[in-house]
Amino acid sequence: MSQQSYKNHIRWYPPHHFVFYPLMLGLIFFSSYKAFSDEAMRTLWVIITILFVCITWLAFMLRQHYALTLQNRLVLAELRYRYLATTGKRLEPLEENLTEGQLFALRFAPDDELEALTQRAIAENLTPDAIKRSIQNWRADLRRV
Numbered sequence: 001m002s003q004q005s006y007k008n009h010i011r012w013y014p015p016h017h018f019v020f021y022p023l024m025l026g027l028i029f030f031s032s033y034k035a036f037s038d039e040a041m042r043t044l045w046v047i048i049t050i051l052f053v054c055i056t057w058l059a060f061m062l063r064q065h066y067a068l069t070l071q072n073r074l075v076l077a078e079l080r081y082r083y084l085a086t087t088g089k090r091l092e093p094l095e096e097n098l099t100e101g102q103l104f105a106l107r108f109a110p111d112d113e114l115e116a117l118t119q120r121a122i123a124e125n126l127t128p129d130a131i132k133r134s135i136q137n138w139r140a141d142l143r144r145v
Contacts, residue, residue, distance in 0.1 A: 004140030006132050009108070011144060016063060024056040071144055072100070075107050083118070086111045094118060101128035108132055110139045 002008065012018070031052055035045035083091035095103065102121050105128035109117045113136060121131050 003138075004142060005138045006108075006135070009132075009138075009141070016059075020059065021056070024052060024059075028052045028056065072104065075104055075141075075144075079103060079107050082111060083114060087115045091118075094122060097122045099128075102126065102131060104128065105131035107141055108139050109135050110137045113137065 028049060031045050031049040035042055035049055038045060080091045083089070098106075098118075098121060106114065106118060106121065109131075117131060117134060120126060120134070126134065
């Protein structure tokens with residue numbers, strides 16, 4: 001496996017990203033086309049289009065929601081532990097000054113950069129993307145959803 005960095009940290013799930021979603025988008029476009037071109041069956045094609053849109057939306061929301069909610073809890077617990085282990089201080093008092101996005105971006109910082117980058121994120125109100133770009137030695141997160 002190649003080394004993870006800012007440029008390649010996005011994770012793809014091929015069955016969903018490259019099979020299911022393209023197929024569903026194709027079906028949505030096809031049924032939309034038929035709804036506009038087939039006047040005799042317009043109502044049926046509109047209903048089919050709405051059904052395809054609802055199935056696609058529901059699949060996306062369910063797949064993401066449960067996994068990401070659990071992942072966010074785990075990432076935050078790990079980040080709190082790492083911060084305590086490396087600095088001897090608790091992260092919780094600093095969390096009120098950071099957004100969830102900033103906290104989750106900090107997970108990619110290695111132990112020796114974590115405290116300074118956390119302080120900088122608070123002082124400069126860095127965006128999650130700016131935090132990720134500031135990391136000198138990327139710490140891979142290969143087990144996320």
